[in-house]
Amino acid sequence: MPVSPSLPDTELAAALDESACLGAWTHDVSADRFSVAASLAHALDLAPEERTGVPLARVLSLIHAEDRPRIAGLLSASQEAGGPFEAEFRTWEGRRGARWLRLMGRTDIEGGHRAVRARGLAFDLTEGRLGRGSPARQAQWQANQLADHVIAMKGLVPPLGNPSLARLVDRLAVEIGFELARRLTQAAGDVRH
Template identity: 50%
Template structure:
């Protein structure tokens, strides 16, 4: 790799991407990469056509309901999406996963399919060696989420909610600044 020619295979291998997935809204079945199937407790023999309910059973209950809703909405509007969720604790504890994808129609058959990539976020969610580094990571994630909320709330036409999100974003900005400066001062 050079600064001007990134090595895509090496970047992919070093990323948190654990493979591809597809959802058929008509049959409510999933096709999962081997790693994703294992993390969702789907037998390898079923990974090419597992019922959605089988995979959802491996998730925390509230996350399963939300993921099912996200997949349904994606099938209806065809817009790109991402959804984070937690698996139920296994031998190594819970896993934090993210699905990113989009629905579309097969040009030949007209069949609707939702598909995308899966990412394992667990390493970034587990505590790090230093409290300072952990706090910095948390502040950075808060800032990312605050920015995402500001973008999402704009389309809702709900001024009280928009004001609350603005207040949260300002407070998150102060928290991030404290961590960047390495200071501890009073919370606003």
Template identity: 30%
Template sequence: MPKPKFSENRTCAAFQGALDALDVIGNWSWDADTDRIQADLFVALLFNVDPKEAEAGLPLDAFLASIHPEDRDRVQAHIHRGGRGGGLYVIEYRVCSADGVTRWVLGRGRFLHDHRGQPVSGRGIIVDITDVRMGEASSGAVEMTEFHEPEPPLERAADFAMAAHQAICELEDPALKARADALLLDLGRKLAEQEQRLRRTQMN
């Protein structure tokens, strides 16, 4: 298990603060030109990377290092597949977070390509679904689910909410950001519930 990047007390306090402020959801974005992923505080702590470095941008390997060894190859393969083919993906896996706890997360993202088919960017959300997972008897992982147009309303709403959240963060308006955070949180929970129903259907 990767060692926390901070002192134990500081890590626990930072993680608890993020949980109190953001509950169970974080955001990330990827730029093809720099090949760097920028992530917010919650994602940084989930993946045990320095929050300031995550905000500035880190290579994919920095985040992959904290994915559970049994899930890492599967997640990396899906990310590369999404980067090549574009479109939306949803995947569940485990991470060894900064407080030393192994958590289940739901990753939901999209990669965009230019007219030549080359990837240019990606963005997504990470939802902590540990409580949902711990309440289930099954520990099997759910493979990536790709959605094709026309997208369900929930998927379209998540796309628009992520784009709006990014723009609102640039405005530096705390009140608007709090509302955007709340909307993303609600959508993240709905996405987690959707995946839970899918998993139950596949098990029956």
């Protein structure tokens, strides 16, 4: 079986620099030390010396007040149950202005009952959220985001055992499908002209 060549470290670093990936983060739960990559520290508006470890409460203080309780609850639930998670949130308007970030990670549980660490990657969603690019590109991005979210909802609703909610999500999925189809038709028409 052929082995694919690995990407040289310089190319990997360049690809990450050009992407929305802000780098890795780690939370040592027992020591309550949240450490982040330099670019994520910059996006969060952390001081350079803080990137090597601050209490989780400090990181939460940098999240927009409307998003903070939801993110704190998600991280707390992750520490109880372990496993993968992801969350999107806004930061406060620091020196660089407000940012939209996504944390994706996993919490490791030791002995089946105690969280020991969480770690993952962070992504900057600001460009898409603030509507940079052409109106058509922004609308397509929004439609794609809606599709991603309704797909996630379809997976989350069945365990709740709520048929009314399931029907609403199914109807929403159909409407979003129509919107995506309309956008694809428009895009194909624009290419032909």
